[in-house]
Amino acid sequence: MKTMRFFKLATWLLLSGFASAQIPNAETIHETGQQYKEGNPLTGASDNLAIGSQAMFEANLKAKKNIVDMKPNTFLSLWNNPGFAVQFEKFLSAPAETSDAARLYRKRIDRIMELLSPGNATKANQDEAFNLLPLASEFESDANNCTTIHDAIYAAANAKVEIQRLTEVDQELVKKLNTAQYNYRQSAKSLSLSGQPVSKEEQASYEKNATELRQATLDPSKDEVAALKQTIQKNQAQIATAELQSKFALQSLILQLFVQRRYQHVIITDRFYRALFDDGDQSLEGFQQMADKLGYNQAAGQVKLIADANPNGSAAAGGASGGAGAPGSGASAGAGSNGAGASVGNNNYYGNNNGGDATALSGSGVHLGIENLSVESLENAFVTGMKGASRTFKSLSQLDAFANEIIRDVNEGVKVYKFLLEKNELESASAQLAAVFTKGEYLPSVRLLTVDEKRKTLEYAQLCNRLVNAANSGNIDVLSDVVTHMKRLNPTFDDAEILAKLQGVKTASTLLVAQAKVAAAKGDLQSVQTEITRAAALWPNNPEVANFSTEMGKVSEAASPQVQAINDFDQLYGQKNFRRIFDEKEKYIAAIAQSPERQGKLREVLSRMQEIETSILRAQEISRRGDYAGAWEGLETTFAQYPDDLKLTQLRAEYSTQAPDLVRDLNAAKQAEEKKEYGSSLSWYLKAQSVYPMSDLSKSGISRVVKQIMPDAS
């Protein structure tokens, strides 16, 4: 019964692929179960997919979640962020920036900061620092940030010059306005017509003439006053706009650099800002208004902000295409009716390199433009960072102080890292380095760490990465291997919980295999499929799963008609049941066509049976003539060669009763011959021959025995 169930299961395994083409696949285990209850055979890939998905989900719950999400230590938890993991590995593999160029860069940055320090910020030092910015930007790790600062300061300085020029123009215009207004008043006082109207009829004509005269005399002065007023107002508006725009641009740059963690650049720009403007503690107020209106662009990469303040509050739209930049975002700039603006196209994230027209961000009289798009990471954190920074810092002084504090903190963190590394406390050291990297990736103390100093952490980081990947893949064998490596590299690594969870998963998988075996014994194909798929999902390399698969493979092979035929052939051949093989020869010929080693055996069987059958046919033909002794003799000869054939034996026995004297005489002769009683044997043979003179057995027996008696007989 059990064998039948196995065969049924094996048949399902073989035929499931064919059946799937006929019956709609179930999408869930529940549907599959329903189909099964309704009598539909289990079908192929879709069912397995559904079961596998569910099992993987369960595996995630049981394994991945328990292993990865338990966060055995701080450092490991960092690897849950793949973006960070990639960046950090890149940093760990990078050589220390100890080249001459890097040294020169650091020297220039230090010099700039020294020139702009509060005690040294004279006009000459500011100019020298300003001129050093493009030189500092030559080094690639600066990422042209110094050039950006240089340009922004240059623009701000130009704006200040323009403001000064407009102020002086306004002062001149005010003087001209005063003169024009005086002239206008004097003209109005002295203006009158000569003579008086003589009649009522002339009165109207007189007044009309007087009005025309007044207008002709006063209008030029009046127009001049109005024009001067308008020009002055316009200039005042431009002064206000230019100052606000330049301040805003610098503030945005400072905050952007802060979010980029370019703290030295923050301090440099901040000090230039203080040299140009005197805002006091409310310097970031305008920027906060802008940041509140800043949209969150999920598709945008890391960007640099440029911002323009426009008191008129006009909207601007970018009309130009972002162009074929790197996959990510396209940016465009355009001019609005009352000011400049920039826009970012966000419809080009996945493979579309054309930045489309986009609308500039604007609000509360501020335009925000984005340019210099990059594919650096942290792009999604940028807007959040800007908003956070704007809320955190109320003035540039705070920002300056905070940047200095971070630089100090990072420098101290690097020292702590080296200390922990020296003490072989790898887990703490790695966590410290990750924290230092996160805060001050671009600071000199971090950049000067050598590969050797980072090597152990790199190995540990890679193992952590593998740990997370292994947990995500659900391959707990790989996971075990990684944990072992981690423990070897870092003896302080706490692997107790992970190992406990791994053992739990393995046990669960093995139990599922046991359930599958029970289900197989019951012929419950649905449960077999479900349980074994779950077991494999939990522990893909579970030896129990492999064994089960092997067993199922054997069963399925045994279920094959061809394999079954071959097995039957082997069994019958072993039993020497050649008659059965001969009776079903068509089946075995077909099956053994693919098995060369059995073809010889089959040929031998068929040849032998052919001989037996021929002998039987001949004996039957002889017996039909009444010559039973001859029939028996024919069979006896064949029987001596093939004594195992049942049919031959039966027929021989039957004919022996029809010729008992001959049979008896020949048997006696044979027995005596075997005893070497050749005289007696010869006499029996002669007697048999006398009974049946045509007896070949007698003749051959006589000849044989005579040869024994007289070896030299002729």
Add this chain to the structure above:
Amino acid sequence: MSRKKKSKGLPPWLVGFLVLLIAAAAYYSLTKNAPDSSLRTVEELSPDLYYENANSLRGNTYKIDAVIDSSLGNSPTKGRLFSVAVKGSDKSGNSAVLPVLIPVSLGNLTIQKGQHYLMKVKVVENGLLQAEEAIKP
């Protein structure tokens, strides 16, 4: 009184002559059949007994009244082997065919198929019958 005629018997000399004649004939007969006289005391072979267990008869000498059936073989060292039909001697009354070896010592005998012989045979090793004497009856 009549007197009976006295009858005449065989003359005594004639009787004497006849007695001598008979005695001479008997003597001749006995003299002429001298070999025959040697088989007279030999036991006749029972084919059935021989079939059943020829080995147990080994060493015994028997006489058989046989007709030559066929030659089975001829060996320069051992002699000639014939199958002979022993007359009416098996249970069913049929003649039994037995092999008889005519040794080289009896090589002067001319034996052909169908000839009738009285043979004195001995059961030798392997249960074979070997002729010691063979006379035509």
